[in-house]
Amino acid sequence: MRLTASIRGKSVICEKKITKPSLAISPLPICLNTEDTNNIRRGVIALLIINKAGGLIYNRTFGEGLNQLNSNDYLVLAGTFHGVHAITARLNPLREHQAAHYYAQQQQQHHHSASGSIGAGSGGGQGGPLPSRPEPPSGLEVMETENFRLQCFNTQTGTKFLLFTDTMQANVDVAMRKVYELYADYVMKNPFYQLEMPVRCDMFDRKLNSYIREINNSR
């Protein structure tokens, strides 16, 4: 119900990972001020953190001259993205087939390695690997537009980190990882932070700012 509401009136075409996904979300969260020709390459522009219920718990932009949404629109954006993400996670025509293929491959590998170890005479296997569960569908991961690139990282607990960068930014994965690490340290280890509630941690702000400044200046 929530999902349909959040995408009502918008055409959503999403093909995960196969071709470049193009998503029409309006309004655009952050637009570069293209008039300012000196600052077209900005690096990391904004970070949003969405909790597992789709609520916006953190919102920060880096640098000046960025278009801002009003706070209500940010909340709508977060909820919308959450819904879209949930849909994209289910949009996978290949899933059944892929899973079967994956298991077959696993079995084969196991067989090979077992016979190999006997031949080598080591024989110290740990009883074979457990049948591992296939990765849960990740849903939308990257969204690219003319003006910006959005990278989404979904944690094991369903918290989503949205990193808005310019289209030329490299190593977003590394930046995302670091942001996640800062979150794990300065938010989750803070006794005054309540789970799923808006993040208000000075320490996190400070460390995040200095890290983003560092990577933005290094370009």
Place this chain on the structure above:
Amino acid sequence: MSNMTPVKGKEQPGLRYPSNGKTIYHRPLNRAKTSELSQASFAYLFSEMVGYASKRIVSIQDLEKRLNTQGHPIGLKLLDLLLHREPARTQTRPLTIITLLHLIKQQLWTHLFGRAADGLEKSSDPTRPDEYMIIDNEPLVNRYISVPRDMSQLNCAAFVAGIIEGVCDGSAFPARVTAHSVGKQQAAPAAEGEEGGEGKEMWPGRTVFLVKFLPEVLERESFLAKG
């Protein structure tokens, strides 16, 4: 050594031994210099300790008092442990305030945090000869803690203050110890001019542990100095 194996339960009803028979007395007191603990696990533990202490509190002082109480017995115990680990030659009890504070700044801090404290100062106010300050630029316990705005008075290093208080009380120098954040407002008064301004930028978590000795300690100190 056969006579030192624990007696069986029938002689001491209600007393239980670990299944391997090893009690606290069978374990060595010394530890390797390199043995370390995970900071993350401590951070989670401390986070829960603060959470536990903040249940049903009426004021910030109340919370700090509880953290202080949690630290106090640790100080009492560490005092003897640290002295026991000293080599026999330097195994002396602190007799003066200065030796006691040095013990805290060096041995205690190194044991707890892997480095000495960043400063030790006497109050510059002549009307308060009983006040001393131990300065830590970046208390380990506060590493991941952001205090909410409505509790800006709070410094969770009150726990460390409790440990210091335990050490002071244990060695017969009864004192009240409190933790104060000085990173935001003003660097410590003794820090010299420009340096002070720099200091607050560099060390936003700078904490001063104010050690206030009870009058009888000073009385004894002056008496001992004469004798």
Place this chain on the structure above:
Amino acid sequence: MSYYFAIVGTQDNPLFEHEFGTSKQGGDGMSRFNEAARHMNQFILHSSLDIVEEVQWGTGQMYLKHVDKFFNNYVSCYITAGNIKFLLLHQPMTPNSAAAASSRSSTSIAANPTSPQTEEAVRNFFVEVYENWVKTIMNPFYRVNMEVRSPVFRQRVAAAGRKYL
């Protein structure tokens, strides 16, 4: 030679007491206090606390050696960092039996409560007790000035007594 060992807390409260005799020179490790005077032991130790409190600020050493004497009872003290006092009262044999034994043990611990050898033996005893004491207070359930009831601690103290005294 008979010994009475007591641990006294910061409020001058007793935490632990143990009575034993010498195990050197063929001693059987049993105390031989005069029954009529045995109850005095606690008083003697308690009265020596005043002297301990004076001496403890004169030196940073933990072993305060021999601090007090009451007739034929000698009191040695060891003070921990946490201001807990270990007091050992030693009572050499009564003069006539000591005279009988003097031929073979004039330098022994039993005959000379103030000799350097005795001092060293008592120090070793205290150091060993101290190690076990630190282990006791490391117990998370132990709070300051609580009576020590651990049978293992008692065994360890008795073993230290047998070993050194």
